[in-house]
Amino acid sequence: YIHMEFQARVPTKKELQRIFAYAALLHEYTGCFVETYIICVQAISKDPIIHQYSKDNVFKIKIISLKNIDGNEKINSISKKIENNEKLTRTEILALKLMPFTSYNETTEEITLKTAQLTNKITTLTMDELNNIKYIQQAVCSKVIKKEHQQPIMEEIKMRNTLYDQARKEGKSEGRNEGKNEMKNEITNEITTLIQKGKLPQDTLNQIHSLKM
DSSP, X not given: OEEEEEESSSOOHHHHHHHHHHHHHHHHHHOSOOEEEEEESSOOOOSOEEEEOSSSOEEEEEEEEGGGSBHHHHHHHHHHHHHTTOOOOHHHHHHHHHGGGSBOSSOHHHHHHXXXXXXXXXXXXXXXXXXXXXXXXXXXXXXXXXXXXXXXXXXXXXXXXXXXXXXXXXXHHHHHHHHHHHHHHHHHHHHHHHHHTTSSOTTHHHHHHTSOO
């Protein structure tokens, strides 16, 4: 069982005790082994944190610093997947939510706006999944971007995903066309059978095919 905690900095001893207690309860409740990760905004060492809770026992926590992630590299790899209509991984979706906390070359405003624009090109997620990403992006934007610079970024985040809407419309249109073709084939088969049995005139099929369905 994966247990993840988000921290702005390296957790204090008191916070480690809380995390350990939660992991112990999670193990007791699920009956599963629990692996704990701390995702930290601050740039810190990749070494795991060791919390010694008795003379002979320790609780090891793996720690991931978002500052150790190359934001520009992540943006580029996600962009290629979106262009190819490939499904994004959970890690990539998490990166879209928290990109301003990674390392990058642009200003925080630029990387946040670029991430929002990229999100609006996704067509492989459900609307609920997209809204979840946008909800976190709004919260992050309000926290890391100065108020006077927030408006254009917030507008981009709140913008409807037009590519997603277009893909849905095309999917519905294709579905309707397929349904019409299936219905037409079924009618044709039934009429052919009735003609063969002599229950309908021979020119019935011609009359049916001339109709617009």
